[in-house]
Amino acid sequence: xxxxxxxxxxxxxxxxxxxxxxxxxxxxxxxxxxxxxxxxxxxxxxxxxxxxxxxxxxxxxxxxxxxxxxxxxxxxxxxxx
Numbered sequence: 001x002x003x004x005x006x007x008x009x010x011x012x013x014x015x016x017x018x019x020x021x022x023x024x025x026x027x028x029x030x031x032x033x034x035x036x037x038x039x040x041x042x043x044x045x046x047x048x049x050x051x052x053x054x055x056x057x058x059x060x061x062x063x064x065x066x067x068x069x070x071x072x073x074x075x076x077x078x079x080x081x
Contacts, residue, residue: 013054020054026070027052040069 027037027048034048041048043062050056051066058066064081067074074081 016057017054019057020052022072023066023070024052026072030070032069037066037069041065 027034032040034052035045038045038048041062042065047056047058047062051058063074066072
């Protein structure tokens with residue numbers, strides 16, 4: 001059971017890293033600093049840094065604001081959110 005938990009944790013970490021990479025790439029492509037993105041989203045620059053370093057997973061409210069600020073979409077199943 002412990003091995004299964006380790007594998008699940010590793011998969012979640014990989015997904016968090018992937019999301020972090022997408023957010024950072026989109027921010028850079030839009031020419032925004034971490035401070036500017038934080039201002040648009042309503043959070044501190046440190047929060048953006050932690051998200052981009054995959055040390056922090058944003059809650060749904062922050063994630064939706066990030067998606068809007070970066071012109072990204074989230075797709076769950078066949079539905080875009």
